[in-house]
Amino acid sequence: xxxxxxxxxxxxxxxxxxxxxxxxxxxxxxxxxxxxxxxxxxxxxxxxxxxxxxxxxxxxxxxxxxxxxxxxxxxxxxxxxxxxxxxxxxxxxxxxxxxxxxxxxxxxxxxxxxxxxxxxxxxxxxxxxxxxxxxxxxxxxxxxxxxxxxxxxxxxxxxxxxxxxxxxxxxxxxxxxxxxxxxxxxxxxxxxxxxxxxxxxxxxxxxxxxxxxxxxxxxxxxxxx
Amino acid sequence: xxxxxxxxxxxxxxxxxxxxxxxxxxxxxxxxxxxxxxxxxxxxxxxxxxxxxxxxxxxxxxxxxxxxxxxxxxxxxxxxxxxxxxxxxxxxxxxxxxxxxxxxxxxxxxxxxxxxxxxxxxxxxxxxxxxxxxxxxxxxxxxxxxxxxxxxxxxxxxxxxxxxxxxxxxxxxxxxxxxxxxxxxxxxxxxxxxxxxxxxxxxxxxxxxxxxxxxxxxxxxxxxxxxxxxxxxxxxxxxxxxxxxxxxxxxxxxxxxxxxxxxxxxxxxxxxxxxxxxxxxxxxxxxxxxxxxxxxxxxxxxxxxxxxxxxxxxxxxxxxxxxxxxxx
Numbered sequence: 429x430x431x432x433x434x435x436x437x438x439x440x441x442x443x444x445x446x447x448x449x450x451x452x453x454x455x456x457x458x459x460x461x462x463x464x465x466x467x468x469x470x471x472x473x474x475x476x477x478x479x480x481x482x483x484x485x486x487x488x489x490x491x492x493x494x495x496x497x498x499x500x501x502x503x504x505x506x507x508x509x510x511x512x513x514x515x516x517x518x519x520x521x522x523x524x525x526x527x528x529x530x531x532x533x534x535x536x537x538x539x540x541x542x543x544x545x546x547x548x549x550x551x552x553x554x555x556x557x558x559x560x561x562x563x564x565x566x567x568x569x570x571x572x573x574x575x576x577x578x579x580x581x582x583x584x585x586x587x588x589x590x591x592x593x594x595x596x597x598x599x600x601x602x603x604x605x606x607x608x609x610x611x612x613x614x615x616x617x618x619x620x621x622x623x624x625x626x627x628x629x630x631x632x633x634x635x636x637x638x639x640x641x642x643x644x645x646x647x648x649x650x651x652x653x
Numbered sequence: 654x655x656x657x658x659x660x661x662x663x664x665x666x667x668x669x670x671x672x673x674x675x676x677x678x679x680x681x682x683x684x685x686x687x688x689x690x691x692x693x694x695x696x697x698x699x700x701x702x703x704x705x706x707x708x709x710x711x712x713x714x715x716x717x718x719x720x721x722x723x724x725x726x727x728x729x730x731x732x733x734x735x736x737x738x739x740x741x742x743x744x745x746x747x748x749x750x751x752x753x754x755x756x757x758x759x760x761x762x763x764x765x766x767x768x769x770x771x772x773x774x775x776x777x778x779x780x781x782x783x784x785x786x787x788x789x790x791x792x793x794x795x796x797x798x799x800x801x802x803x804x805x806x807x808x809x810x811x812x813x814x815x816x817x818x819x820x821x822x823x824x825x826x827x828x829x830x831x832x833x834x835x836x837x838x839x840x841x842x843x844x845x846x847x848x849x850x851x852x853x854x855x856x857x858x859x860x861x862x863x864x865x866x867x868x869x870x871x872x873x874x875x876x877x878x879x880x881x882x883x884x885x886x887x888x889x890x891x892x893x894x895x896x897x898x899x900x901x902x903x904x905x906x907x908x909x910x911x912x913x914x915x916x917x918x919x920x921x922x923x924x925x926x927x928x929x930x931x932x933x934x935x936x937x938x939x940x941x942x943x944x945x946x947x948x949x950x951x952x953x954x955x956x957x958x959x960x961x962x963x964x965x966x967x968x969x970x971x972x973x974x975x976x977x978x979x980x981x
Contacts, residue, residue, distance in 0.1 A: 477890070479981050500894075507892030517887050531891040533688075536681035578891070 510579030711913025718859030870967030910964020
């Protein structure tokens, strides 16, 4: 599903965010990406989303070499990936329903199909009754769940999340993680960047730990806290 | 791309992946056009002041040259109704003998640069003058006919060059029979020349104002893009193509152009209506039945199409430059 081979990313400022990173992720895997801020977690996610391009090395997602992907194909590449952001990136000029519908409208789905899928996604995250509300009136946890509904509404094969529980209390964080586990259990590859070590330990999943742009740990963290 | 979709979706999953066939995509495409148009329209209405200002800028920039062009067209019709063929009136000496005059007319008819020669005796000239001047009663008081016998010389079309006309006039004037040679209709030619000059000026002005419309709409769209930056970023992140992001903005530009053109049509219509009164009384004082040509349907359609085109182009210019700067 995802394969990084000797990937480095150097920004124009000269800062090297990733250096010689190599790893593989299976399409049905759920893995955590951890490390201090500035360790390169976000850059790694951006490379997968083609928000940035690798300076050297090969990034392959879903069998496609992203280095060779043309600018015009990026939009179509992104439709295969659901992304959940720390600041959820919801639009406050429209309803919850319209926020979640955006990936489907972008992909050219018929409005009947859009309605069906949006309600299925909102049902999944337990917000079906909030579809007509503006996301600004929702709580932080609810907003994050709207973000998750939007990420999964297009039934992507891969789900990326950048600090999805960053602003949430432990109980809400557990709920969100449980949602990700559910998606993973139906075959969606899930990659979550997080620095919440206790939460990660409780999940007992594969963890990639980055430090200064290099991989320093790859495996399941011991469960003791 | 279908390829990547297949590659990435090799895994069997509980949820069925609905296939989007071509017809569905076409429907969704036209549906998005409709949605873009409607949302752009609603957004314009939701900000009435900004919309009104931009629309008025467009309207004035379109109405000004349109009014001038229509006014010019009207004056040109006047010019065309007048006989534009220049003529020379050759006033003969009162004492010229009829047979000498006949010989002179034959001589003129042989001249290659002359297409037609018409002779009016002094009496005929007087009759014609009585008819056209409206001073018939005053002329009755005169003891004798003050008018000389006249030859009207119409040059060949090729000879209407002023230099050739001058040469012809002095050639005719050299005859001892001739008292005076007078250019007729010279002023009509000058009027037409001035019209052509004015038309060029108005077109140049229209071009400049057209650029103004492009810039006004472009700037408004640029502000619109700024205010919708978040939306554009999110749309691109969930896989929106540039065309998808561009569409509502282009419709906004198009609508500004169309609204502006509609306003401009009203302005032109009112300007011409306001002008028609004075023009009619002016025409009446010249015993002319001239009436102002009012802004027609074809003018209206051209103006709306022009406005739409300019609005769309202005939006396109702004979108092309700004949108590439907004990447997630």
